[in-house]
Amino acid sequence: MDTERTSVQQASRILVTRRLPSSVLAKLEAAGGVDLYSGDAAIAPDELRARVADKNALVSLLTDAIDRTVIDAAPELKVIANVAVGFNNIDVAYATSRGVVVTHTPDVLTESVADFTWALILAITRRLAEGERVVRSGAWKGWALDFMLGTELNGKQLGLVGVGRIGRAVAARAPVFGMRVVYTEPRDVDLPGAENVSLDRLLNTSDIVSLHVPLLPETRHLIDKKSLARMKRSAYLINTARGPVVDEAALAWALQHHLLAGAALDVYENEPAVHPELLKLDNVLLVPHLASATTETRTAMADLAAENVLAVLAGRPALTPVVLSQR
Numbered sequence: 001m002d003t004e005r006t007s008v009q010q011a012s013r014i015l016v017t018r019r020l021p022s023s024v025l026a027k028l029e030a031a032g033g034v035d036l037y038s039g040d041a042a043i044a045p046d047e048l049r050a051r052v053a054d055k056n057a058l059v060s061l062l063t064d065a066i067d068r069t070v071i072d073a074a075p076e077l078k079v080i081a082n083v084a085v086g087f088n089n090i091d092v093a094y095a096t097s098r099g100v101v102v103t104h105t106p107d108v109l110t111e112s113v114a115d116f117t118w119a120l121i122l123a124i125t126r127r128l129a130e131g132e133r134v135v136r137s138g139a140w141k142g143w144a145l146d147f148m149l150g151t152e153l154n155g156k157q158l159g160l161v162g163v164g165r166i167g168r169a170v171a172a173r174a175p176v177f178g179m180r181v182v183y184t185e186p187r188d189v190d191l192p193g194a195e196n197v198s199l200d201r202l203l204n205t206s207d208i209v210s211l212h213v214p215l216l217p218e219t220r221h222l223i224d225k226k227s228l229a230r231m232k233r234s235a236y237l238i239n240t241a242r243g244p245v246v247d248e249a250a251l252a253w254a255l256q257h258h259l260l261a262g263a264a265l266d267v268y269e270n271e272p273a274v275h276p277e278l279l280k281l282d283n284v285l286l287v288p289h290l291a292s293a294t295t296e297t298r299t300a301m302a303d304l305a306a307e308n309v310l311a312v313l314a315g316r317p318a319l320t321p322v323v324l325s326q327r
């Protein structure tokens with residue numbers, strides 16, 4: 001291993017676009033020269049192109065657009081290691097055509113994102129954020145039998161749009177809350193007790209609709225005016241996947257017209273901006289892309305990205321390469 005790290009070190013020039021946990025940075029530094037962008041916001045595209053030019057590894061965040069211009073600016077680049085399971089910020093097809101390996105961080109965030117999905121489901125159906133606002137504003141007049149009533153989950157249906165690793169982990173928690181599960185996927189998956197149904201039927205019959213698809217051309221605005229209008233008026237929409245899977249303007253319209261009971265969003269079309277109409281509504285819970293945000297998970301994500309860099313620079317296969325057909 002030491003010999004391997006030394007030989008990696010001689011050749012390695014690694015650009016890291018945002019501060020990482022110190023243990024992870026130390027691991028990369030032991031393997032080569034690290035150029036760390038330490039700004040608080042995402043690195044500007046021009047600076048990214050300039051700093052990646054002489055690098056052979058790039059550790060990127062989901063806030064960095066790694067497009068053709070970035071890849072073309074780095075003729076010696078061997079690996080792009082995204083610290084995220086999603087990789088819609090990277091032109092993977094172009095990187096692959098240029099012989100650059102792209103990696104991501106599956107598995108290590110599955111449980112924390114699944115927990116967070118349930119936190120959102122409980123919070124929106126039991127009106128936690130709304131209740132907190134009432135208490136903090138001093139508007140609470142005291143306990144009343146019919147005050148701020150929510151909706152129970154027991155006996156209801158959870159509809160999962162996409163059942164990859166995270167969707168399956170969300171499904172695994174459903175029996176605890178007494179919910180039955182339906183899902184929509186092109187092929188059946190091994191999910192005991194859950195039924196594979198069309199998107200139309202899922203939207204029509206589910207009490208909670210939770211999104212777990214990657215952002216691809218075919219999933220952009222998958223939830224639009226038409227699909228929102230198919231949902232039960234008593235149903236809730238949960239999005240921990242990617243913002244552009246939902247047409248935010250359509251969602252604001254549907255919530256204003258009470259076509260659904262509410263929505264809980266962790267991700268947005270143009271982060272960190274949120275559609276101004278959503279900000280005015282009480283029946284939508286808005287949180288800032290936190291689903292994987294635990295110390296343990298974020299450290300594990302950064303560590304996996306570093307291990308991918310080390311593997312590729314040492315001439316070994318990447319641990320978790322992006323496979324373009326994957327869902």
Ligand code: DGY
Nearest residue numbers: 083084085086291292
């Ligand atoms: C991911 O890894 O894609 C998540 O969105 C990060 O929170």
